[in-house]
Amino acid sequence: MSGPDGPARRSVLAGLRWTSLRVRVLIVFALVALVAAVSASGIAYWLNREAVLTRTQDAALGDFRRQMQNGAASLPMEPTGPELRSAAERMADSSPGYHVLLTGTHDGKPVVASSDLDAFTKLDVPESLQKQVNKKQPLKNGNSHEYHLFWQRTTIRGTPYLVAGTKIIGGGPAGYMLKSLDQEREDLNSLAWSLGVATALALIGSALLAQGAATTVLRPVQRLGDAARKLGEGKLDTRLVVSGTDELADLSRTFNRAAGSLEKQVADMSAREESSRRFVADMSHELRTPLTAITAVAEVLEDEADNLDPMIAPAVHLVVSETRRLNDLVENLMEVTRFDAGTARLVLDTVDVADQVTACIDARAWLDAVDLDAERGLMARLDPRRLDVILANLIGNALKHGGSPVRVAVRADEDELTIEVRDHGPGIPEEVLPHVFDRFYKASASRPRSEGSGLGLSIAVENAHIHGGDITAHNSPDGRGAVFVLRLPRDAERLAGGAERAGGEQAGGDRGAHGKDGAK
The missing domain is CATH 3.30.565.10 (Histidine kinase-like ATPase, C-terminal domain)
Structure with a gap:
């Protein structure tokens, strides 16, 4: 037995299942959009980052190489501290935006000079970079210089910098450059925010598209589910309105054909069942009148059985027994017929x-x-x-x-x-x-x-x-x-x-x- 709230409960459960499918569609669309947007944003950010840093780096390193050729190359092999400081300041003034540090030896003692001691000291130069700058390279067919220009990106006191260094070919002082990349970092942060906003907008757009797609796809599915429930509740004349030529339209046509076939079969079965029930009821009613007469005669014969021929008495008892059994069967068939007919x-x-x-x-x-x-x-x-x-x-x-x-x-x-x-x-x-x-x-x-x-x-x-x-x-x-x-x-x-x-x-x-x- 099902309680009166059965259809309502089934409707709620069906609604939950339908909503769950909608949520799954939205989630899939959102995940696809998220992956695509994040991938595109990540690639765009990485390409822009490399382009910005490479452009800034190439410009700074090219200028620094020229300054070393024009300014530091004119210094003596063992410059004094003031000479180094003057050259470093000239180089920094000629190319605003970075600081210069020059190192050399004078009378066997190391000499260091910076264009701005508060901004750039030798401690700011990574040791690995110093070793590479001072290392003499072997001369080969593809390498005609003993010393090369090396660079490294580092962070000093929370600010990103480009540090580069090289040494005068043929001997002389070594020079180091320190350029701040803070402006580039701000530009890249702005780009990241822009890409983040674009990603969020893409997600919102994908959610709206998913909602539209889910509605377009699920509305026919919902109508099909409602029709199937009505069909299950016995409304066999339920049909779907078919429009279009897509798979959902084919499914609706298939449902209509199945519903029509089911309705015809149920109608045929109901007609046969009704005919059988009517036959049993009519037969039972028709049998009651002769059975009543036969029962009365059988009871009379039973009362006279003791006075009958002993050869006939068993037959009389059998007739009486079978007559009562037949009478009970007819009464039971009539009772069953009433149950089947719902009366x-x-x-x-x-x-x-x-x-x-x-x-x-x-x-x-x-x-x-x-x-x-x-x-x-x-x-x-x-x-x-x-x-x-x-x-x-x-x-x-x-x-x-x-x-x-x-x-x-x-x-x-x-x-x-x-x-x-x-x-x-x-x-x-x-x-x-x-x-x-x-x-x-x-x-x-x-x-x-x-x-x-x-x-x-x-x-x-x-x-x-x-x-x-x-x-x-x-x-x-x-x-x-x-x-x-x-x-x-x-x-x-x-x-x-x-x-x-x-x-x-x-x-x-x-x-x-x-x-x-x-x-x-």
């Missing part, structure tokens, strides 16, 4: 459950074979006749196919009534358990003409369902007998919507309620 109704009354069970057992003379465990005063609002049908089938089935004594236990809580019928027979074979409530099912193929019709338990479970309850069957854990458990609401009227449903059928009475079922 079965409850006639509700407030009853003492223990009294109802006792009356059912007493009416069939089962008091000696049934052990009843029921507390008086357990009141329930249900259909007494249908409860009698259920109990008669369950207890009669246990007595016939199980073993005495049959124990009937009645329990109840605030909302539910539970009646357990337990026998002491061999139990139900495991392969039979799933079929015990099937119509016309008999566990033993060797007893096709047993007294039961195979309808008793199926009628019992249908009567439980119409109350809003159910019947389950299992074997006793100790292996001694089968157990049938009937569960009914204590107030069937409340589950039926608060309206007491008056029964439309008066047929079917207790004669179809006897426990003659071949399920076990």
Whole structure:
């Protein structure tokens, strides 16, 4: 059974699934856009960075090389400190933007001079760079100079700098240049911010595009899902409006063809089922009149059986027995037909459950074979006749196919009534358990003409369902007998919507309620 909130819950779950797909589409688009934007921005930043730094570096190094050729090359082999300082200042003044440091020897002592001692000292020159500058290179075909110009990017007191150095060819002082790259860093930071903004805008744009794409793709999918749900709810005339020639349009056409085929098949099946149901109902009604007459004659013959020829008496008893069996079968078929047609109704009354069970057992003379465990005063609002049908089938089935004594236990809580019928027979074979409530099912193929019709338990479970309850069957854990458990609401009227449903059928009475079922 499904509660009244079932469709709403399914709709919410479907909405969540639909939203989840939309989110996944947005995430995929965002990730693709993020990777593309970050990659493009990273490549653009790296190319611009290299271009800016290389341009600045080449200009500074070219100018420094010329200054060394024009200014430092004119110094003597062992210049004095003032000579070095004067040359360094001239070089720095000729090329604003960097500082110059010159080193040499005078009278065997090292001499160092800087264009600005506060800005550039020998400590600012990396030792690795000093070693490269002062290292004499071997002369080869591809190398005609002993000393080369070397450079290195470094950070001094949090500011990026370009440090370069070289030595006068043929001997003389070594010169070092220090150029700040702070302006280039600011330019590159501005470029990074610009690329970051562009990346963010690309992500926003991709999200908008993803939203549009998701809406375009998911709207037909949502319509298809809604149509499928309607189809599952029994609205077989549901169709989709098809437009376009893409894959989704083909899917919609396929759905429409499948829905049309399903509607036709269901209509054919419903027509055949209705025809079969009408045939069974008509046949049952037509059989009742002659059966009534045959039953009356059979009862007269049964009363006179003792006065008949001993050779005829067994035949009379057989006719009487089969006539009653046929009468019960017709009554059961009529009851089944009412269930299938949906015309079965409850006639509700407030009853003492223990009294109802006792009356059912007493009416069939089962008091000696049934052990009843029921507390008086357990009141329930249900259909007494249908409860009698259920109990008669369950207890009669246990007595016939199980073993005495049959124990009937009645329990109840605030909302539910539970009646357990337990026998002491061999139990139900495991392969039979799933079929015990099937119509016309008999566990033993060797007893096709047993007294039961195979309808008793199926009628019992249908009567439980119409109350809003159910019947389950299992074997006793100790292996001694089968157990049938009937569960009914204590107030069937409340589950039926608060309206007491008056029964439309008066047929079917207790004669179809006897426990003659071949399920076990």
